[in-house]
Amino acid sequence: MGKQFLAITAKEEVTRNIAELSTKLAKRIVAETESVRIDRYEALGRIVARDMYSPHDIPPFDRATMDGYAVVASNTFYAAEDNPAALRVKCSIPAGEFPSQSIEQGSCTGISTGAVIPKGADAVVKVENTVEEDVAATVRTVKIYKPVAPGENIMLAGSDIKRGERIVNKGTILTPRETGVLAACGLNEVVARKKPIVAVISTGNEIVTPGETLTPGKIYDVNTQTLCDSVRDNGCIPVSLGITRDNIKEMAGKIRESLNEGADVIILSGGTSAGAGDVLPNVIEELGEIIVHGVDIKPGKPFVFGMCREKSVPVFGLPGNPTSALITFNLFVAPLLRTISGVSLQSDYDKGEITRAKAAVRIFSEPGRNEYVLVNLERAGKNFVVYPILTGSGAITTLSKAEGYVFMAKGKEILEEGEEVVVELLTKPVSFGKRGAFT
Amino acid sequence: MGKQFLAITAKEEVTRNIAELSTKLAKRIVAETESVRIDRYEALGRIVARDMYSPHDIPPFDRATMDGYAVVASNTFYAAEDNPAALRVKCSIPAGEFPSQSIEQGSCTGISTGAVIPKGADAVVKVENTVEEDVAATVRTVKIYKPVAPGENIMLAGSDIKRGERIVNKGTILTPRETGVLAACGLNEVVARKKPIVAVISTGNEIVTPGETLTPGKIYDVNTQTLCDSVRDNGCIPVSLGITRDNIKEMAGKIRESLNEGADVIILSGGTSAGAGDVLPNVIEELGEIIVHGVDIKPGKPFVFGMCREKSVPVFGLPGNPTSALITFNLFVAPLLRTISGVSLQSDYDKGEITRAKAAVRIFSEPGRNEYVLVNLERAGKNFVVYPILTGSGAITTLSKAEGYVFMAKGKEILEEGEEVVVELLTKPVSFGKRGAFT
Numbered sequence: 001m002g003k004q005f006l007a008i009t010a011k012e013e014v015t016r017n018i019a020e021l022s023t024k025l026a027k028r029i030v031a032e033t034e035s036v037r038i039d040r041y042e043a044l045g046r047i048v049a050r051d052m053y054s055p056h057d058i059p060p061f062d063r064a065t066m067d068g069y070a071v072v073a074s075n076t077f078y079a080a081e082d083n084p085a086a087l088r089v090k091c092s093i094p095a096g097e098f099p100s101q102s103i104e105q106g107s108c109t110g111i112s113t114g115a116v117i118p119k120g121a122d123a124v125v126k127v128e129n130t131v132e133e134d135v136a137a138t139v140r141t142v143k144i145y146k147p148v149a150p151g152e153n154i155m156l157a158g159s160d161i162k163r164g165e166r167i168v169n170k171g172t173i174l175t176p177r178e179t180g181v182l183a184a185c186g187l188n189e190v191v192a193r194k195k196p197i198v199a200v201i202s203t204g205n206e207i208v209t210p211g212e213t214l215t216p217g218k219i220y221d222v223n224t225q226t227l228c229d230s231v232r233d234n235g236c237i238p239v240s241l242g243i244t245r246d247n248i249k250e251m252a253g254k255i256r257e258s259l260n261e262g263a264d265v266i267i268l269s270g271g272t273s274a275g276a277g278d279v280l281p282n283v284i285e286e287l288g289e290i291i292v293h294g295v296d297i298k299p300g301k302p303f304v305f306g307m308c309r310e311k312s313v314p315v316f317g318l319p320g321n322p323t324s325a326l327i328t329f330n331l332f333v334a335p336l337l338r339t340i341s342g343v344s345l346q347s348d349y350d351k352g353e354i355t356r357a358k359a360a361v362r363i364f365s366e367p368g369r370n371e372y373v374l375v376n377l378e379r380a381g382k383n384f385v386v387y388p389i390l391t392g393s394g395a396i397t398t399l400s401k402a403e404g405y406v407f408m409a410k411g412k413e414i415l416e417e418g419e420e421v422v423v424e425l426l427t428k429p430v431s432f433g434k435r436g437a438f439t
Numbered sequence: 440m441g442k443q444f445l446a447i448t449a450k451e452e453v454t455r456n457i458a459e460l461s462t463k464l465a466k467r468i469v470a471e472t473e474s475v476r477i478d479r480y481e482a483l484g485r486i487v488a489r490d491m492y493s494p495h496d497i498p499p500f501d502r503a504t505m506d507g508y509a510v511v512a513s514n515t516f517y518a519a520e521d522n523p524a525a526l527r528v529k530c531s532i533p534a535g536e537f538p539s540q541s542i543e544q545g546s547c548t549g550i551s552t553g554a555v556i557p558k559g560a561d562a563v564v565k566v567e568n569t570v571e572e573d574v575a576a577t578v579r580t581v582k583i584y585k586p587v588a589p590g591e592n593i594m595l596a597g598s599d600i601k602r603g604e605r606i607v608n609k610g611t612i613l614t615p616r617e618t619g620v621l622a623a624c625g626l627n628e629v630v631a632r633k634k635p636i637v638a639v640i641s642t643g644n645e646i647v648t649p650g651e652t653l654t655p656g657k658i659y660d661v662n663t664q665t666l667c668d669s670v671r672d673n674g675c676i677p678v679s680l681g682i683t684r685d686n687i688k689e690m691a692g693k694i695r696e697s698l699n700e701g702a703d704v705i706i707l708s709g710g711t712s713a714g715a716g717d718v719l720p721n722v723i724e725e726l727g728e729i730i731v732h733g734v735d736i737k738p739g740k741p742f743v744f745g746m747c748r749e750k751s752v753p754v755f756g757l758p759g760n761p762t763s764a765l766i767t768f769n770l771f772v773a774p775l776l777r778t779i780s781g782v783s784l785q786s787d788y789d790k791g792e793i794t795r796a797k798a799a800v801r802i803f804s805e806p807g808r809n810e811y812v813l814v815n816l817e818r819a820g821k822n823f824v825v826y827p828i829l830t831g832s833g834a835i836t837t838l839s840k841a842e843g844y845v846f847m848a849k850g851k852e853i854l855e856e857g858e859e860v861v862v863e864l865l866t867k868p869v870s871f872g873k874r875g876a877f878t
Binding site: 040041044056058059060061063094095096097098099113114115116155159160161167168175176177178179180181182183184185186187188204205206207210211212214215216217218219220221222223224225226227228229230232233320322326395396397399400402426 | 483495497502594599600607616617619622626627644646651656657664761835838839
């Protein structure tokens with residue numbers, strides 16, 4: 001048995017390391033990855049790879065913005081409640097039809113919102129300020145009770161968007177509002193960034209794929225599921241490579257397979273601590289360089305991070321314990337995925353990931369450790385309180401019971417009842433549906 | 440031409456009406472809609488339709504939670520730094536293998552985290568508290584420097600989850616943490632609620648499908664795109680029925696088609712104001728009952744809401760103007776969709792949809808109207824300021840420029856520079872990826 005040395009790195013240094021790398025990596029991925037053509041109808045949430053321009057003037061014609069009468073504005077200048085201007089109504093122009101008549105001094109047309117302004121007209125009088133008594137009469141006349149200025153209630157062709165104008169910038173994440181603008185301009189396709197591919201590998205001699213027979217000594221693999229789902233949550237495409245046994249040859253083989261599959265990032269879980277049969281650090285050493293081996297946090301100490309020599313692909317080794325795997329994923333892997341996928345672009349005023357609460361009871365942490373204490377949140381009036389979860393990081397149910405975690409830095413061993421804490425949410429409110437389940 | 444009467448309803452009343460209906464409708468949809476079987480791997484974000492139970496004990500066996508030695512605890516009770524207990528090491532048990540040997544007084548086995556505790560052992564001593572000098576020796580001996588209590592560093596079979604225990608409650612929205620628990624229990628399928636189906640219909644004689652030729656007087660349909668995307672954002676499945684012309688027969692036909700398609704909600708846009716050719720209210724009257732026709736807000740006044748007689752399906756008629764359509768969708772339709780889809784279940788501590796900011800300049804609203812003023816947000820130090828968007832609700836670009844809106848109630852005609860405002864976000868931070876784009 002025996003004990004392998006872990007050169008523990010401070011959490012802040014790991015975070016800084018990964019943040020620097022993320023930015024470089026994001027640039028490289030954007031530069032090297034081909035973009036994909038996507039139908040506008042499927043484009044929601046995707047990142048636009050090229051600036052987009054309108055092929056049309058919007059609106060394409062001078063357009064009425066009110067129901068009423070298209071007039072020569074000067075014909076209404078002296079109109080008043082007690083002195084209406086009377087104009088001959090030549091016809092009515094509904095939306096969607098091209099006007100066959102033009103107007104001149106003394107005449108006008110009825111007009112609907114959205115209809116084309118007829119030649120000769122330079123303003124629209126709102127229907128509320130008019131009276132036309134007999135629309136069916138052979139000679140129609142309307143009385144106008146309020147003056148309009150030239151241009152009033154008309155939207156000029158191209159005044160919203162000019163033909164050739166840039167309508168969506170490269171790098172924009174498409175919301176319904178931008179897809180609406182694309183529709184308005186008649187564009188059916190978007191050139192979007194490909195999503196980064198993340199290989200997910202579970203390691204361990206004791207784990208089997210859920211659903212297979214559980215022979216004595218074996219347990220089901222949890223991390224493939226939670227990590228693939230978390231990868232989706234952070235804007236990337238997970239590719240599961242299944243389970244590998246804890247030996248150098250098999251693990252190196254899976255990493256090479258990941259590189260061949262075009263993985264931009266590789267995540268393994270298990271095989272990272274200093275116990276028997278933990279070989280991942282050796283594998284990374286063989287295929288490239290270890291940057292971090294061990295972080296000063298609990299849970300998550302045996303976190304490994306390195307780069308594959310050949311293609312400069314980052315490799316993360318997370319602890320095998322599902323809760324520790326998820327916490328180290330959230331701390332160190334998610335920020336990188338959010339940067340390379342572009343999800344982080346939108347998080348500027350994203351306040352969903354943390355919340356403030358008070359400790360409902362005294363909470364203890366292990367002396368001398370930077371500890372993430374798993375908690376659940378409960379409402380207390382308008383605020384939240386947190387209770388620590390005591391099942392421990394080894395239990396699977398810890399995962400489903402915890403809503404988030406509270407960080408207790410080394411030296412902070414007790415949180416008093418009522419003390420204010422910042423809770424990092426495991427189930428991010430922002431994350432619901434981010435999962436792509438709503439298609 | 441002329442003017443049809445709109446019996447304006449107060450915004451609060453409309454909201455209350457729709458909220459009451461939403462709850463009833465959600466119950467009916469949950470009761471009547473069949474559930475669907477979904478692969479665990481695709482289940483993220485879905486709502487579980489039945490309570491789920493574990494078919495296994497988790498862990499399935501007594502399991503070591505540390506690397507070290509499996510011992511009879513009483514053999515270590517008097518161990519100390521200066522008086523180690525010496526035990527014979529019978530073998531080492533790696534994770535994933537079933538131990539072939541049992542232990543007794545005076546003997547122990549090496550054991551890895553996750554391995555099966557051998558018969559006879561009742562505790563695990565951490566490797567840190569032991570010294571075994573020659574693991575390869577024929578007769579192995581380990582010195583133990585700290586006592587352990589019975590049960591220490593062992594997780595008992597079923598102590599995390601008992602066979603038959605309920606692991607996920609009906610109605611839960613699956614996050615990576617619950618899908619992880621399902622994996623741990625070896626469950627590959629989830630019975631999930633079907634997502635509600637929302638029919639989306641654009642009406643108007645002037646609109647054509649984006650990409651088709653734009654003949655004089657026509658414009659491209661924007662609302663099919665923005666409303667379908669917004670329906671996805673709120674956890675439902677949009678079914679686009681395309682464009683219908685502004686006449687009773689065609690519109691009634693599309694509504695009947697929606698009912699035949701199994702729509703749970705029908706959304707039309709356009710055809711709602713009191714101008715020429717606006718027939719939607721008449722159609723709803725014919726097929727059922729109008730509940731609201733006109734709301735005291737700007738933009739969005741000509742909002743219509745009714746119920747189809749035949750199947751009690753709610754029908755929304757939104758203004759044709761894209762910005763007004765999106766605002767009335769967010770105000771009145773989204774809450775209903777969030778309730779019936781179950782998305783709202785998770786929004787308890789969702790703070791993403793509003794944010795506080797200060798007015799960057801004086802902002803005016805129309806006297807006598809409840810107005811939603813479209814704004815964009817800018818960072819100012821740690822806070823945000825808002826600027827009003829002046830292009831007006833008729834412009835398509837208003838949609839893409841605005842990040843949210845500020846409500847100015849009737850009687851509040853001026854917001855002073857620096858005054859604090861609550862901004863309802865159009866691009867909800869929570870909404871990114873919610874769009875199902877990340878699959």
